[in-house]
Amino acid sequence: MSVPSASLAPATTGRIADPAPVGAHRWPAWLVPGLPASLALALGLWGLHRQGAVWRDEAATWEVAQRSASEIWHLIGNMDVVHTLYYLLVHALFEGFGANLTALRLPSVLGGVVAAAVIAATGRRLAGPLGGVAAGLALALLPVMQRYTQEGRSFALVAAGVAVGTWLLTGVLGPAGPTGTSARRDEHRNRTAGLWRWCAYATVMLATALLNWLSLFALAAHGITVLLTRHEGQRRLLTRWLVTAVIVVAGTLPLIVASSRQTRLVAWIQPPSAASLLGVTAMLIVALACTRVPTTPDRQRTRLSPASVGLPLLAVPHLGLLLASWLVKPLYVDRYVLYASLGLSLLVGPALAWSARTVAARIRTRHHRGRPRAEALLGAVVAVAFLALLPLELSLRTPLSRTDDVRAATREVAALARPGDGIVFLPAQRRDMALVDPPPFGGLADLALAKSPTASGTLYGVEVDPTEIQAAMLSRKRLVVVSDSGSSPQAETPQDLAKLSTLAHHFTLTSSDDAGGRRVATYERNERPR
Structure with a gap:
């Protein structure tokens, strides 16, 4: 399964200017992340209590979070060490607000909101404002995201952490600055700012890995993005990414070693089923189709593309965990790599935005009155998608939607x-x-x-x-x-x-x-x- 390099990283010659994104004058800065965040918040709060139902995984969080910090520490010495940071977070919430379903699930809701907003901001860098909004809305509407943003487990928070890390990385790898005297004058300042961005990236990715170390697959996906980025300083960028990756992996290594001694807790996981393989294959086919769409507006040339960021972020976690399940031990469960949905959204969203722009342009060519705007067409697509998913969305908010109650x-x-x-x-x-x-x-x-x-x-x-x-x-x-x-x-x-x-x-x-x-x-x- 191969993708032409042209679709992964747009060709650039020398240093190019960073022009304003197409349509930027119509889009206030807050609107691109704000619209997806608002939708994610509304969907997250809608039916949050699920009629008071709590399923077995949430029950573990509920019970452990009510223990004292020393009792939690006693627990993780025997089991569930991988969830240490998350248990302590929910414990702090229970201490402040009492043990209730809102406190249990609200971190996941906020994780979904942050993920949608940040993916929209990342999509704006890669494909313009409309592409960014579409990416964020697509993520918020994904049924799998709607499910796990309403559960008392860490998966939505991990997705938020990976989203922020991806945004920081694209900021380092993004459009080049202006050429000439001003560029040489600002070179030292830009390098200093770049180092601070790498530090922020390392901090976010380490914190995310401590929430769930399987998020390290996202770190590997980011490495592929760095390799695909055409940049005159690519060797320097790759070196910095490698140093960052070593720091993050080293910081996570004690957790990995400790959790490897508790593998009996995941003995229930079966080898990947045919349905899982079919689902991953279908997502990759859709993703590859989206890479063929010219998602970046003509006047906005960047070193990165939605494909060079989104495709590795989608493929590496799923394929990596599947490979580990075959070679080492069955570990593949889709919620463990929920954050891979970020990559799918970065591909599907800009493709939808390009389609909306194309249809709007063709209608303008044929008709001089009632010319639709691409934004209106995209809004209609989102509304239709919401209505089409409504039966599933309603079922996700009932007690019967989980394994048990x-x-x-x-x-x-x-x-x-x-x-x-x-x-x-x-x-x-x-x-x-x-x-x-x-x-x-x-x-x-x-x-x-x-x-x-x-x-x-x-x-x-x-x-x-x-x-x-x-x-x-x-x-x-x-x-x-x-x-x-x-x-x-x-x-x-x-x-x-x-x-x-x-x-x-x-x-x-x-x-x-x-x-x-x-x-x-x-x-x-x-x-x-x-």
Whole structure:
């Protein structure tokens, strides 16, 4: 799969001036990032609470963020070290505003807003004001972005960090300054400013990598962009990028090493499916088609193009993680490389803007009255896209849009449980219900729990030996059992096997209800074992 170099980096001869972008006189400076940011904010706040639903990944954030800083530090020594910075951030929000869904999800909403605004500003540098606005609006409308800007996890914040890093990089690599005496006079000042920009870029990319070190694929994508940039000082730029990359990787290395010791936590990830491969292939085909569109206005010549920035940013994270999944360990999950959507937006947005300009120009040629403006045509396209996506957008804001709903299952436990019942979680990870919403579990004995999550420095606690689990279950006449809906519980540990065996030989199922992707069942002990 190859792309002509002409589409990746427009040819330049010597140093060229930095002309004003086409249409700049019609666009206030704030409007280009402001429009996408406003749309991203509106979409992020729309249905933010999802009727109070919390799914299992958010439940982990919810529970950990309510621990003290020392307890969080205890946890990351055993698991989830990759999320340390994010957990501390949400912990600080909970300390200031209380544990609630708004505080849990608002960082992601703001991450989506920043990403849309900054990608619009980056797109303006690459393809003019209309191209920038289109890129930002495209990002805000992407269903995958709409989903993760409403979740209490770090992925939208990582996307925002990569967006800012990309903007800083394009500022360093962007249009050349004027030639002549004034350029020579300002050369030292420009080099000093450039060093400060590289420092800012290193800081942002390091902070982003500490949120999730898989964002280092974006750093590699930026390296390809530097290589594709035609610049008389390219060797100097490449050297500076390499130094920056070494600093960022070195700063992230302790986190990478620590998380490599906790790979058991991602053992649930399967090898890339055919659907994943098809989805990535489809995105790359669309991206390659967009690189053939002359997205840069004729009078705006730059060293960079949407393709030279956007295509690596889209392709490298997806292909890199897929390759790692095949060669090292299955790791490919699309949300881990959510920030690759920034690259897709930088390609699709300017292509849409060029199409709007082209259609508007052709209509002007044929008709002298009622001449449409490209901005109006682009607005119509965005409105049609919003309406076309409306069924999906509505479904994303319902509890059923996620794998499960911890709180819905908790309500079912409250309805079925009786005083004196014992409760069994199959597997132990389903204990997150009691951690997110403890009151309904206050009168129930957790028969398998030996050490609480906080005391053990784990997410779901430490369970007793299988023989003790069996004895505890047999000491109760009635049990409430929580498992996943849709299939029979599977034994993942010896403790789980003991739970299943005891239920099968000593108890009879009396009721079973599914709620929020989980099954809540009640069992009564047999007079005689089967």
